[in-house]
Amino acid sequence: MLLLTGEYQHVVDVKGRVLVSNKLRAQIDADTHGSNFYLVLGANGILCLYPERYFERIASAMAPDAGAADEAVAFERISFAFASRVELDSQGRLLLNDRLRKRAGLKAQITLIGVRDHIELWNEEDWERYVSDHMTQYQRQMSEARRCVLQKQNEES
DSSP, X not given: OOOBOOEEEEEOOTTSEEEOOHHHHTTSOHHHHOSOEEEXXXXXXXXXXXXXXXXXXXXXXXXXXXXXXXXXXXXXXXXXHXXXXXXXXXXXXXXXXXXXXXXXXXXXXXXXXXXBTEEEEEEHHHHHXXXXXXXXXXXXXXXXXXXXXXXXXXXXX
């Protein structure tokens, strides 16, 4: 199972490279998920980094819907146009595609976050604002999830 977690602040250097933290990379089993990545413009314009084999499974699941051919073709075109296969260099740095970086609005100070099956790249200030805006919702959902787990444990006992 792929379970990426944590938040890591980094700087995009003058050559457009960003370090993908060892702590984050160590969470990915290269034998299972591959050692390369796909850089993808994801939901809400967030730049996402998927382990290659995991993204290949997602790509297979993006089969066009026969009921809406025009929409399916447009989705497929844009999805694959906005995805790039990338490799980390020997120091663990990722070269960001200029066009994708501009589309995502990334600046020099960024935060990489582990989000279960992928890594998201956020402008540092946008991430902090997102956390602030969603903290109450997070706390409520975490309390509910914990309550459900404890209730299930009690029922199994």
